[in-house]
Amino acid sequence: MADGAMGTMLFKRGLKPGDCPEKMNLEHPEALEEIAYLYLNAGADIIQTNTFGGSPLKLSQYALEDKTEAINIAGVRAARRAIDASAYLSASCGPSGRLLKPYGDTEPDVVRQGFERQLRAISGEGVELICIETMTDLAEAVLAVQAAKAVAPHIPVAATMTFDETPRGFFTVMGTTVEKAAEGLAAAGADVIGSNCGNGIENMIKIAAEFKQHTSKPLLIQSNAGLPQMQGDTLQYPESPEFTADRCRALLELGVSIIGGCCGTTPAHTAAIRRVVDEFNRTRSD
């Protein structure tokens, strides 16, 4: 059981639109501790650090690349303070925000070195898992996995990509199929593979089933709570904790190893999923 969304929780704790979410690690580590604690109490076994945008390329959008080490280290320490040894700590690592050559303008080596710098700082602090997530370009995901294995060969690596449904099946924005992702991520050395974000839990069930056809690796699925909808002036994610948890049974039956949440999920989602997971494990051991 992994935890739920970070971004929406940060906005409720003073993150301003346009500010760097990872800067909170330096300025308000107590907010990160609180979020980790809420998810831990809701029943998560794996707590994620607030380091999704912690690669220097991504931080450079906020002119914070010089603080790469400080931001990532503070992110790991804040979550660790909250959970101590009562849960596993997973370091989040998201896309660099650049497009690779030839279709983009960034050399693959620059992206790889960026991930290495971020993950070196993180692994020095000690985490139980590195979670490369929300990837849409398989080439970038592979660079991140390779970077993780180069700087921290002793830490297991999970790598998940984000797929959209089309009339021709599931593809990432960059055109990667589930089959290609399963092959490519495993070949790069990922220990756990799967999908996160996306467009709600029901698509995730189909994506997980497709992964199962193409891999024997443990699967990690972290769905968002559907696409946000405007209701008056506020934004609402459509999928409730009960709805999400109910559909998680199908993921468990497919043999998904780790289930968590992405955008729009809350500690209430985590708690509801926890109940379903416990019930599933009980009936299986009977």
Place this chain on the structure above:
Amino acid sequence: MDILQQLSENLQKGDTGKVAALTQAAIEQKLETQAILDRGLIAGMTVVGEKFKAHEIFLPDVLLAARAMHAGMELLKPLMIREGIPTVGKVVIGTVQGDLHDIGKNLVGIMLKGAGFDVIDLGKDVPPERFVDAAEKEKAAIIGLSALLTTTMPVMKDVVDLARERGIREKIKIIVGGAPLSKDYADQIGADAYCFDGVNAVDCVKRFTGSS
């Protein structure tokens, strides 16, 4: 295969070098500028757009084709100006104030340039006044607004409102795009269109400028 067909096919493959060379060769063979444009570059880009919509090709292929198209257009532009062939129009684009996410906006910029539009890219974290000022100064036909954050989406409404206050709302179309947006939201804030991806944005701009 004639040279314009070759031009179209190499554009579809996203081969910038060959597209530039073939455009140059077509110019040297004294083919009509309009024909090079229509039967070569635009024909190729149309196929790319159709295949993208059918999910047969994806973003990287479209970006490569748009870059190749841009290379060809750069060679044709001096001739178009000399012959009085109108460029298709000017578009002001940017990511709204408070939002630093510009990948989507940059993609739209590359694709619009690829489709032959003059693109004035104001960058990211752009306040409403700068959009409206630029649109007035450049006599743009379209303002394109991008936002990735749910918290910065409301700035789009400020741009629409400011354009109305300045009295240029009737002269300009405002299109919006970005991950959290929807057609409903675009309607709600009084924008002219919601574009769900880059190719759709180019289609919208073409429709509004009457160049489709």
